[in-house]
Amino acid sequence: MKVEVVPPNPRWVEEFETESQQIALVMAENMITIHHIGSTAIPGIYAKPVIDFLIEVKDIGKTDDQSVAMVAIGYEAMGEFGLPGRRYFRKNSSPDMRTHHVHTYEVGSSEITRHLAFRDYMISHPDAARQYSELKRELAKKYSQDIEGYMDGKDEFIKVMEKKALEWQALLASAHH
Template sequence: MKVEVVPHDSTWQSKFEDESKLITPTLGNNLVKIHHIGSTSIPGIYAKPIIDILVEVKDITKVDEQNSVIAVFGYEAMGELGIPGRRYFRKHIEDKRTHHIHIFEVNSPEIERHLAFRDYMIAHPEDAQKYSELKRKLAKEYPEDIEGYMDGKDGFIKEFESRALAWKAEKI
């Protein structure tokens, strides 16, 4: 998979909102909340142009019953895909990945981790720029190697997730 990192696009927020409106009815009263996460949710930084959506639901097992309905909107169900308790979906348009949906049951620590990282980066633009620069560097180093790109970000993400969780705990 080609690694493409592009400047922030002001349409990413509206693309998230449009997609949220599409998937909301499929989850019905199981839906608790939908969040825009990932680099496209952080203003001013470079990102892979893929909208990441985090969905909180009451009962994760009920999501499996909706796979065929979610597929109508172009999503491929990928199961947990390495994260226990997650339901992961990905969408392609014309062979280009455009969206990811990460669904977790309410109170999953994965929700807090993702939201804390996003909120920390928005509140600390200097750290967000460090992340942006790292992503650009890795995209140049690994233009055809998504695994190398992801591995290269791992240490940074873990360090800043830890900072973000501590920062969030201080705010409460």
């Protein structure tokens, strides 16, 4: 699969909103919240044009029963796909064009905290977001045909930023109490 990183697109937010409505219908009362995560949720940065959804559900087991309905709206159900406690769905517009990733976790999962902290930190720290944007552009050039190499290249930066983001979030929380 070709690794393509494109300039920020204001339509990503609209695409998130539109697709969220469909997903919400499918997930019904099991769904608590749906979040826009990943690079398309961070204003002004380059990203792979794939919309990432983070869904908090009441019961992760129920999500398996909803897989059929997710498939009906064009998703491929991938199960945990390497991350225990997650249910992962993905959608392509054509065989080699991924468009949507849906990460589903049960409410209270530390994965939810981690994803949202990273996103919010990036939104609040434009310098960090710009570094991330530049890193992704370099990696996409270097690994244009190698998604694994691209992902590995981002890994260290994401881990460092995630740690900062969680510390930042904890500081904010303590300031509010």
